[in-house]
Amino acid sequence: PDDAEDEQELIKNADIAMYNAKDLGKNQISFFSNELNEKVEHYFELKNHLDLAIKHGEFRLYFQPKVDLLANKICAAEALIRWIKADGTLVAPDNFIPVAEDTKQIIPIGQWVIETAIQQLKDWQDTEFKDLSLSINVSAIQLYDESFLPHLKSNLASSGINPAQLEIEITETAVITDTETAVKILYELKKLDVMLSLDDFGTGYSSLSYLRLLPVDILKIDRSFIASAKEGNVSNKILASIIALAIDVVAEGVEDETHLNLLLAHQCQLGQGYYFSRPLPLAQFSELALDLSLH
Ligand code: C2E
Ligand code: MG
Ligand code: MG
Numbered sequence: 484p485d486d487a488e489d490e491q492e493l494i495k496n497a498d499i500a501m502y503n504a505k506d507l508g509k510n511q512i513s514f515f516s517n518e519l520n521e522k523v524e525h526y527f528e529l530k531n532h533l534d535l536a537i538k539h540g541e542f543r544l545y546f547q548p549k550v551d552l553l554a555n556k557i558c559a560a561e562a563l564i565r566w567i568k569a570d571g572t573l574v575a576p577d578n579f580i581p582v583a584e585d586t587k588q589i590i591p592i593g594q595w596v597i598e599t600a601i602q603q604l605k606d607w608q609d610t611e612f613k614d615l616s617l618s619i620n621v622s623a624i625q626l627y628d629e630s631f632l633p634h635l636k637s638n639l640a641s642s643g644i645n646p647a648q649l650e651i652e653i654t655e656t657a658v659i660t661d662t663e664t665a666v667k668i669l670y671e672l673k674k675l676d677v678m679l680s681l682d683d684f685g686t687g688y689s690s691l692s693y694l695r696l697l698p699v700d701i702l703k704i705d706r707s708f709i710a711s712a713k714e715g716n717v718s719n720k721i722l723a724s725i726i727a728l729a730i731d732v733v734a735e736g737v738e739d740e741t742h743l744n745l746l747l748a749h750q751c752q753l754g755q756g757y758y759f760s761r762p763l764p765l766a767q768f769s770e771l772a773l774d775l776s777l778h
Pocket of ligand 1: 562580596620762
């Protein structure tokens with residue numbers, strides 16, 4: 484009786500509580516609350532705004548360098564999506580990707596990312612950046628969608644770029660949802676000659692048997708390991724063992740010189756983080772890349 488003014492509203496609110504209970508998993512109970520109502524309203528508002536953002540092309544790729552730590556040179560970049568609203572506000576991916584995954588809007592958004600990244604590699608062909616490789620992030624929903632492989636394949640084919648310069652970053656959690664299917668898709672992906680990396684490595688289940696099963700080329704060690712590693716502690720030992728695995732490793736979240744020295748001591752070849760640069764719009768990235776490749 485306290486949750487609505489009339490029958491219609493009561494049923495609508497009961498419905499919201501029911502969907503929340505379903506979201507929580509099996510056999511759950513949920514009560515309607517204003518907080519829940521606001522959450523649902525925010526969700527639908529964001530969903531509608533994302534539709535418009537897709538229609539009006541409000542997304543941009545930012546680029547963050549991956550640095551060869553020993554040579555102090557940029558050798559690759561990660562493309563990270565940003566949503567620039569009409570009023571100029573910049574929205575970070577963590578604030579819209581989860582909803583876009585839930586609503587499947589990640590499919591058209593992800594296709595745009597693929598097309599734009601491939602176009603970027605193509606644009607770099609006749610420049611001093613022709614050897615840079617570029618990575619993109621792919622969500623589980625996207626990876627498992629039947630349009631994913633054909634779309635990627637046809638875009639690669641018509642672009643004429645070297646597919647090995649495109650790297651696909653997938654999180655461990657994306658693989659865990661359905662390992663058997665994931666293994667199949669990843670092998671199909673490798674047939675296209677793209678590079679594959681496991682993102683945020685160490686934060687999921689990090690099972691070594693996945694590494695044996697999956698055709699991954701690169702591990703991206705999650706920044707939490709780099710942040711907490713200190714001489715002799717467990718994080719540091721885990722870090723050392725991941726680097727010692729005979730797979731290429733990129734350390735994420737290199738924020739200062741201490742982190743850099745620690746990684747150099749472990750002979751980690753590649754790093755990425757604010758110490759080198761934040762993700763940048765294309766023009767600024769190009770300037771930085773020119774600078775850093777001169778060393
Ligand atoms: P990620 O792929 O692990 O990307 C690294 C994130 O760490 C980026 O956040 C980057 O800005 C941030 N980062 C880089 N260096 C440092 C550092 O030194 N310190 C700290 N504290 N953070 C650092 P961003 O750009 O906000 O992206 C967040 C996540 O959103 C990404 O994590 C990725 O999972 C997802 N994402 C980004 N772009 C896309 C996309 O195009 N498609 C999909 N599906 N997901 C994306
Ligand atoms: Mg990534
Ligand atoms: Mg990561």
